[in-house]
Amino acid sequence: MTGKAGKNAGPKLVPLRRVEGLPSEMSDEALLAACALGDSAALGALYDRLSPHLWRFLSRLAGDRIEELEDLVQATFVAVHRSAPSFRGTSSVRTWVFAIAANVTRRHLRDEVRRRSAFDRLAKLPVLPVGRPDESVEQRELMRRMRAALTALPHDLRVTLVMCDLEDIPGREAAAVLAVPEGTVYRRVHEARRALRDLIEEGPR
């Protein structure tokens, strides 16, 4: 940044050079580094930037109950705040936050009392009739099946599928944050797709 000064006589207005680096202009990594130092403004900016993505990720992971999603978002960000000093840059900040969210969700779901099994939920969905002309209703039913099937997947398979297929995170990066070999990631994605397909198409036997 260089200031310019006129060469002729008379008072010269030097253009104001503002210091760059408002949190809104900083990268995710810079914001996270600032958070690790206790910068509240950076923490707020990181929250603003990542919370919509985290909301979408958690809705795919844990369902669509709003109160539950709100709690999971908050719990994840508290964990992000505490873990900020440990970020090593082996993945993007977004992927790293997703991995934290996956662990938070795992504990949450493990503690949750599930009265109905996933197959019970699927059993309540009607089997798609053959040759039904109302495509929009059929599509809605398919979406309901998909949501229930996602919930029915084992947690590890679901996390890997959501990260790699739905959030478009590269397998190498997912492997780094999930602390598994890259081959395991691809295997899990394959198994998740197969299980998902079976759950949607076959339903309970």
Added chain:
Amino acid sequence: MSGPPSRGRRVLDDEQLVALAKSLPPPDFADARREEMRTAFLSTVRGLRSGARTRTSAGRARRRRLLLIGALLCAGAGAAAAAWRIGSASVSRPAPTDKPAQRPTVAAERPAAPLQAPAAQGNAPAAQADAPAAQADAPTPEEAQPQRHVSGPRPRKLALVDRREIGGRSGDGGGSAFARGWSALGSGDFSTAAAAFGRAAAGKDNPLTEDALFWRGAALDRAGRFVAAGQALSDFLARYPDSERKGEASVILGWLLVRAGEPGEARERFVRALDDPAERVRGSARAGLDAVAASPR
């Protein structure tokens, strides 16, 4: 969907499967609700930080007291044991008639020492128990333990969205105003942002006050209210001379002084920013010094 339907079955290939899963809409995450959650989250973090500091300092003080008590008791026990040995040694010699009268006194003192010693030992485990708690209080690179939430009694383990703080009714120490200021700053409404940061900084000093004062000055600068910005940043530097933002504030103030035709004072501000850790701040300070040097006197 491809494939003939057969008894309700449809054949989905991988691409269709993923597309279908991606098309699932998430529940609505309204901006207003996100802002409320953001405010609640920052308040939670503030509570965690102050709670950790309080517990850590209280734990240290308690451990010091317990160690002191233990030391005094040990010293007392040692003195009592020494007195007992001395008394025993004197009892073993042929005693004059008044000697036996001393024995009950020494014997009376002896039981006191063993009674005190177990108490000292009993305190040690408590002191040790404090250590793991204090260590656990320090931020660790682990995931959240929602039960550490300190913003009020909540029956739900993950209830970190403190609904009492919606609208800032619970007195969140300026968090709501700060959040509004931040939102306004991001959307370019600098005057509104400056006013909100001013409200956030008013009242009792809290962890957001320093940030709020700095951003008030920055927002005023961006709003073109240069005189007010200069005053705000001067106040910030006077109040927080060791702030991590002192370099940035000095540079902004320096440029304001250049604009106001005060090159001497501007130069002082730029010089103070030359040792800032951030290269962008140092660079701006150097540019400011160049500008001051080049400006006609």
